[in-house]
Amino acid sequence: MKSICLFFEIHQPFRLRTYRFFDIGHKHDYFDDYANRFLMQQVAEKSYLPANALLLEMIRKHGKKFRISFSISGVALEQFELYAPEVLKSFQELAKTGCVEFLAETYGNTLASLKSPDEFKRQVKKHSEKMEELFGQKPKTFRNTEMVYSDDIGNLVYELGYRAMLTEGAKHVLGWKSPNFLYCSAVNPKLKLLLRNFQLSDDLSFRFSEQKWSEWPLTADKFLGWINNMNPNEEVVNLFLNYETFGEYQWAETGIFDFLKAFTRMVIEENKNSFKTPAEVAASLQPVSGLNTPYPISWADEERDLTAWLGNELQQEAFDKVYKLEQMLKGCNEASLMKEWERLQTSDHFFFMSTKWFSDGMVFRKINPYNSPYDAFINYMNVLSDFVIRVEQACQGRDSAAIKPEETQKAKKTAAKTRPEKSVKAVTKAAPKSKAQGK
Amino acid sequence: MKVLMFGWEFPPHISGGLGTACYGLTKALMKHGLDIIFVVPKAYGDEEKESIRLVNASDVLIDIRDEHFREMISKLSYLEIDSTLIPYADDEEYFRITEQLEKGVKAEQLSLKTQKYSFSGGYGKNLMEEVKRYALVGAEVARQQEFDIIHAHDWLTYMAGAEAKRISGKPLVVHMHATEFDRSGEHVNQLVYDIEKAGMEAADVVVAVSNLTRNIVIKRYGIPPEKVITVHNGVEPASPNKYLDTEKKVREKIVTFLGRITFQKGPEYFIEAAHKVLQRDPNVRFVMAGSGDLLPKMIRRVAKLGMATKFHFTGFLKGDDVDKMFGMSDVYVMPSVSEPFGISPLEAMRSNVPVIISKQSGVxxxxxxxxxxxxxxxxxxxxxxxxxxxxxxxxxxFKKYGKTEVENIKWDQAGKKVKDIYQDLQK
Incomplete structure (x- = not known):
């Protein structure tokens, strides 16, 4: 009897528009609203909506025996609200069934855990609040962006109050060990770790419709047979998938939806194995061993490391520059700038700058709006250049106001000249200031 | 395997990329164990010969009483000379060549029974005449020599290659280093186009120097795709740039365009881009190095945009001056409208200059x-x-990886690919 843990990741970045250097300093709309709307609606129609409908149908049919889990990034949730409210509604319906666990993650699907513990914690808290607000449940299990994990990150996650976390069953960390048990952090045994079975997960995400694959066509029968034939001592099968596996990586025509339906039915009817959410797995099993992970791992590529996001000089430069703004931004607490900063931290921007694909010509897993990593870098740095100017202006302006209150008299005089336009701005700026004084 | 190769120029007597490319490929093929007979219109005697057999077309005797030749001559006699046809040569070279031609070379009379033709081997006014005479030579060489395969470089030699095939029945490979569309845009010279097309039709395989060229060959000349194969050029190892640390005389960063100032090279796009950059950042200087028919127009445009104090024209550069220019440059731009391959960005990269190149270039x-x-x-x-x-x-x-990348674009790989093509044709 094994636990089958189904977990689906849902994330969409706010993609940047083409932003030229001559826009720096006078255009501040960074995001490609049209493309973001289009892509969100497309993936909603092809994947999220039919997959949610299917899962809801299965839950109604099989009741509490069918358990699933999601992690939805904050920036994806915002885009549901903006462009596809029906998707949000369908997730809320799933939440009401009580069969679905929603996990915690960083709000912007960022790699903050590698750079700034403060920002990481802020984002996880913000995400948790958003989940509670939308789905009525406070996340209990954590999964980091791109399954990034290390001993240090484990400690941060524990400090935030989480006792279980998802990551990759990376071979170079596991060695001879099997991913099909519950583990814990070697440096902090109270944090339990669920490891992705990448073999079986990738069979669905990447190989399902590959006709050259020796196992094609993959039926639910065959797949369940593999699980049943595993070492009987093994306790859990963690199938962690990008949700777009259903309908986008694997089109509906490949039979992926039928597969999911048949697999669910067979598992429940056979009554040998049971579906569990990550929190249930963590509560019901004992960790078999501690896992030493001094260097960060991820679920990407053969290497299972960070090189897809931070592998080259361009990525590192952009990554460093965007986090350099942290102190200044946090000093002035300007809500709209914080929001944009979050979106600029999203891991996808760095992924688009990857030069890893030059040699092997590997197909991008994600829709890439850029022709080359250089285009991605140039565009990002142009946007960031403008953003830096705005942050400096907003925050330095605040500093001077705070330091020299006597000068506000002068400022008022100049403001009077341009009052018709600026009055709105002045009000919004005044609000956080008074808050700061209150502290 | 022995290859009869027809070229128009061979180092050191070259006017541009064609001779360099032929030399690099020939050397690589010999390394792969092939024998090459390389026919050029005019051998000066000081070419690098190592083990290449260089046949001077001017030394081949032609019996013009031969019926076949008579037929060919009558067929080709309508060809007119067009002095603007220059495959790779820059304008300076071109003017120099025509000047020489005007002084030295006279049109031969085709009335003698046996005659050695004297070729200028350049790109002069009697170019068409030389092309057709070269074809006669091709046939004669084919008769005298033993070989397994024929390989002809660029349209100037296609007639010679086709004639050699007709005489010997051996397979013919023609090599497209540039098409008439690359040289002339949409205003193609019909005669050249026809020779290119006929040569490719007569060939068993057409080698294109890039996929860009391959597409032109298929779309514009109607050549069946299955017989057009891309073999990217290699790069000859070069001595390092001595002027890498050349001290700049100006504080500003320097962005460079270096090439012929002609429609094909897209100089006007460089100027418009420069204008956009200067509006935002005055701490840059732009340099346009080279000359060509569009130069006066470009100078006027720069003046009109009011940026003449930041945009400089150097005229034609060669030798050390090119290296010095790269030594001072911070960015190199090649905005070519149509460039079959294009080696100048590689020279820039070897000098540690980051490059911006147009997608419409083979490189x-x-x-x-x-x-x-x-x-x-x-x-x-x-x-x-x-x-x-x-x-x-x-x-x-770019500085960190560019140099190594250029050094890895080797003729050896191109040679291997061409050898494979030969072997397939032997089957």
């Missing part, structure tokens, strides 16, 4: 460490220039 197909833009997209071009001047990680990355 874009082999480079990773270069920014690629559409030649007409001046916004993207300006953006790339600005980024290379302001976001340090980018030029640093």
């Amino acid at each position: 874009a197909e082999v480079l990773d460490y270069a920014i690629k833009i559409d030649f007409w997209d001046i916004d993207a071009m300006a953006d790339a220039i600005y980024a290379l001047l302001h976001f340090n990680a980018l030029p640093e990355m």
